[in-house]
Amino acid sequence: MGVKLEVFRMTLYLTFPVAMFWIANQAEWFEDYVIQRKRELWPPEREDQRRELEEFKERIRKQREEKLLRAAQQSS
Numbered sequence: 001m002g003v004k005l006e007v008f009r010m011t012l013y014l015t016f017p018v019a020m021f022w023i024a025n026q027a028e029w030f031e032d033y034v035i036q037r038k039r040e041l042w043p044p045e046r047e048d049q050r051r052e053l054e055e056f057k058e059r060i061r062k063q064r065e066e067k068l069l070r071a072a073q074q075s076s
Helices: 002-024 027-041 047-075
Strands: none
């Protein structure tokens, strides 16, 4: 039983990566499934969402700079 189990495991270890590589390299499958799924998960950004995100990043950056400046002034 031990040899048959080892042969099965080795076959599985070799077959699985090859099968995944073959599936991932199917252009039609990639275009039909993966791109559609990506669009579902991450819809295209709207201009107002992008602007809000940029404003938020700028506020966080300013807060971080002010905090660092206060810490530098206190240590001086």
